Amino acid sequence: MSGLTVSEVVKAFDGVRVLRGASLSVREGSFAAVLGPSGCGKTTLLRIIAGFERADAGSVSLGEREVTSLPPEKRRVGIVPQEAALFPHLSVARNVGFGLPRGAPRAETSSRVEECLELVGLSGYGSRMPYELSGGQQQRVALARALAPRPGVVLLDEPFNALDRSLRGVVRDEVRSAVKRAGATVVLVTHDQEEALSMADVVAVMRDGVIVQSDTPAEVYASPVDLGVATFVGEAVVLDAVSSGGVASCVLGRLRQRSNGVAGTGFVALRPEQVTLTAPAVSAEAGVARPASRASRNGADLLDPAGSPPEAGEDHDHGPSGPASHTGEDHDHGPSGSSAEGGLAGNGHGRPAGSSHGGGVKDAGGGDGEGLGTGAAAPRGRVARVEFFGHDAAVTVTMDDGVVIRARTKGAAPHQVGDMVEIGVDGPVLFFPAAG
Numbered sequence: 502m503s504g505l506t507v508s509e510v511v512k513a514f515d516g517v518r519v520l521r522g523a524s525l526s527v528r529e530g531s532f533a534a535v536l537g538p539s540g541c542g543k544t545t546l547l548r549i550i551a552g553f554e555r556a557d558a559g560s561v562s563l564g565e566r567e568v569t570s571l572p573p574e575k576r577r578v579g580i581v582p583q584e585a586a587l588f589p590h591l592s593v594a595r596n597v598g599f600g601l602p603r604g605a606p607r608a609e610t611s612s613r614v615e616e617c618l619e620l621v622g623l624s625g626y627g628s629r630m631p632y633e634l635s636g637g638q639q640q641r642v643a644l645a646r647a648l649a650p651r652p653g654v655v656l657l658d659e660p661f662n663a664l665d666r667s668l669r670g671v672v673r674d675e676v677r678s679a680v681k682r683a684g685a686t687v688v689l690v691t692h693d694q695e696e697a698l699s700m701a702d703v704v705a706v707m708r709d710g711v712i713v714q715s716d717t718p719a720e721v722y723a724s725p726v727d728l729g730v731a732t733f734v735g736e737a738v739v740l741d742a743v744s745s746g747g748v749a750s751c752v753l754g755r756l757r758q759r760s761n762g763v764a765g766t767g768f769v770a771l772r773p774e775q776v777t778l779t780a781p782a783v784s785a786e787a788g789v790a791r792p793a794s795r796a797s798r799n800g801a802d803l804l805d806p807a808g809s810p811p812e813a814g815e816d817h818d819h820g821p822s823g824p825a826s827h828t829g830e831d832h833d834h835g836p837s838g839s840s841a842e843g844g845l846a847g848n849g850h851g852r853p854a855g856s857s858h859g860g861g862v863k864d865a866g867g868g869d870g871e872g873l874g875t876g877a878a879a880p881r882g883r884v885a886r887v888e889f890f891g892h893d894a895a896v897t898v899t900m901d902d903g904v905v906i907r908a909r910t911k912g913a914a915p916h917q918v919g920d921m922v923e924i925g926v927d928g929p930v931l932f933f934p935a936a937g
């Protein structure tokens with residue numbers, strides 16, 4: 502086995518650039534996942550590594566050996582395609598032995614075949630036919646076939662797509678264990694973030710034909726390089742914000758930001774597990790219906806947050822460093838309209854299309870970190886949806902001016918649709934300046 506280095510690979514089809522200088526480095530014995538949305542160029546990159554496509558520029562090396570101009574059969578690259586694609590008329594053993602040298606002694610071939618079947622947990626299955634196997638077993642035979650000639654690198658091209666959901670997790674585990682036992686250097690191509698994060702040692706996030714970040718799964722999740730990566734890898738609630746001195750001011754108050762040294766107008770990205778929801782303390786003011794003139798735009802029957810200042814301009818003007826103030830009627834839509842997502846298909850995006858966002862900072866306390874300052878009422882919203890997943894639950898909360906926040910709670914959520922909740926934030930938040 503050997504490491505893989507892809508340097509500045511460029512590829513165009515009919516004049517359209519699909520790869521625009523893609524670089525990837527995978528250490529020997531390491532498992533890398535190339536993660537990106539459909540059409541970003543993942544399969545093209547894989548085919549160039551395998552030698553099925555020729556790069557217009559750039560290079561591919563396996564260990565010390567540059568293979569950019571070599572045909573596939575001279576590269577020592579094994580591939581596991583999307584569907585196992587076993588030869589239906591050949592036994593499992595003959596499928597696995599297919600890529601082994603023709604002239605090799607029989608005993609050598611069959612011992613290597615048995616060794617590889619053992620690696621993938623299918624010892625004794627050699628005489629079966631492919632149709633006698635489950636989808637997951639077929640995928641493992643395809644992996645054994647790819648491993649048999651001892652390739653420098655094994656490429657997995659979305660190999661779990663054809664498996665049903667319940668089987669997928671198990672087969673992923675089996676495949677990961679098998680390649681680790683074999684000491685293989687692996688590149689998995691996938692658009693499934695859960696698959697990439699759970700299987701890989703290194704996640705390489707691809708966007709528009711380039712790798713934009715390559716790091717451990719934990720690093721990519723905790724320190725995404727831009728808003729596009731933050732929303733593509735894991736769920737994120739994105740809110741307009743203004744940052745100064747390491748504090749980002751947004752509709753949820755003044756939040757301590759991770760020390761990325763960036764300030765100005767932009768966005769905070771919160772992970773749903775950072776968002777805390779608590780029932781508002783019962784107080785004298787609670788329960789007083791909001792006057793009609795201050796009713797929310799969406800017409801929800803909101804209560805006045807206990808002790809919070811009314812949503813009038815004078816209470817919200819934070820001067821040059823805070824986001825523009827707004828009243829219930831006159832929303833400042835903040836920096837750049839609504840999309841600075843950087844081209845990745847975001848998921849779990851907190852801001853509803855066309856909703857108001859930006860101002861509304863209720864912190865009059867001038868605090869200097871997360872925790873919403875001092876003396877200010879916590880921002881509130883009403884629970885719009887609760888989704889229970891067993892191990893956790895997702896709670897969608899709509900704030901007064903239509904901003905949507907999603908929170909994750911461990912186990913069942915203690916909230917119900919219609920509940921008023923106070924919204925807090927745990928730990929520092931990511932801040933990204935607006936593009937341009």
Ligand SMILES: Nc1ncnc2c1ncn2[C@@H]1O[C@H](COP(=O)(O)OP(=O)(O)OP(=O)(O)O)[C@@H](O)[C@H]1O
Nearest residue numbers: 514515519537538539540541542543544545546692
């Ligand atoms: N042989 C080809 N001829 C012309 N265009 C191609 C060819 N192969 C790929 N493309 C185009 O290149 C772009 C990237 O395709 P590619 O299959 O690499 O993306 P992908 O990220 O793997 O997407 P998916 O996850 O949907 O498979 C697409 O727009 C595709 O239509």
